[in-house]
Amino acid sequence: MxxxxxxxxxxxxxxxxxxxxxxxxxxxxxxxxxxxxxxxxxxxxxxxxxxxxxxxxxxxxxxxxxxxxxxxxxxxxxxxxxxxxxxxxxxxxxxxxxxxxxxxxxxSEEGIETGTRFSRGDRVMVVGGPFAGVVGIFSNYKGMSRVIVNIEVLGQFASAEVNEADVEIVPGI
CATH class of the missing domain: 3.30.70.940 (NusG, N-terminal domain)
Known part of the structure; x- marks a missing residue:
């Protein structure tokens, strides 16, 4: 050595x-x-x-x-x-x-976000909460375990803020 x-x-x-x-x-x-x-x-x-x-x-x-x-x-x-x-x-x-x-x-007792589960542009599906079943594109982390998911319709985007735990990557892409 x-x-x-x-x-x-x-x-x-x-x-x-x-x-x-x-x-x-x-x-x-x-x-x-x-x-x-x-x-x-x-x-x-x-x-x-x-x-x-x-x-x-x-x-x-x-x-x-x-x-x-x-x-x-x-x-x-x-x-x-x-x-x-x-x-x-x-x-x-x-x-x-x-x-x-x-x-x-x-x-500290402050919330820490790692932001490694999803990358911008990942195709995701909301699996829980009021938007369950929505398929969209991961946009960004909002903080406090919240994420923004974009849904494209007619060439325009609609965004929804959902709990990170309610979102999963769509497999097979």
Missing amino acids: TQDSLIRAWYVLHTRSRFENVVYENLSRKSLETFLPRIRVLSRRKDRKKFIRVPLFPGYIFVRTDLDPNEHLEIVKTVGAVRLIGTNLRPVPVPDEAIESLKIMVA
């Missing part, structure tokens, strides 16, 4: 789907410094609504390591861990400032 690879830095660890909490707890038990940014979201069940804490980046957690071969092996052999994100040669570190900024953001 070269000397510069033994500098402690934050790295992104890809996890199995819905294993973020398991990997976080197991790495913490191994006395490794980890960070799992979670946000509060409204969970809509058929019979009730309640706030739950979910990972800000599903499928990923952050781990601070110096990439010592033994420590690296301990990280990747953790149940639910897939791999450290990087190039073919080595994992790529995340700047400390980015991690500190994320810690500040998730510590």
Whole structure:
């Protein structure tokens, strides 16, 4: 190992789907410094609504390591861990400032929007709420878990603001 690879830095660890909490707890038990940014979201069940804490980046957690071969092996052999994100040669570190900024953001009670579920121009269908069944084009994120969907009719657009949870990408395009 070269000397510069033994500098402690934050790295992104890809996890199995819905294993973020398991990997976080197991790495913490191994006395490794980890960070799992979670946000509060409204969970809509058929019979009730309640706030739950979910990972800000599903499928990923952050781990601070110096990439010592033994420590690296301990990280990747953790149940639910897939791999450290990087190039073919080595994992790529995340700047400390980015991690500190994320810690500040998730510590506040303000809403955080990631905006990665839909891209402008995606063909979507509204599956719940008063506009259920409407097929349109995703326009943009409005904030507070709201999105704008455009419906084209007669060469003109009509826009509807709907709950993000009520919108799904139309498959097969």
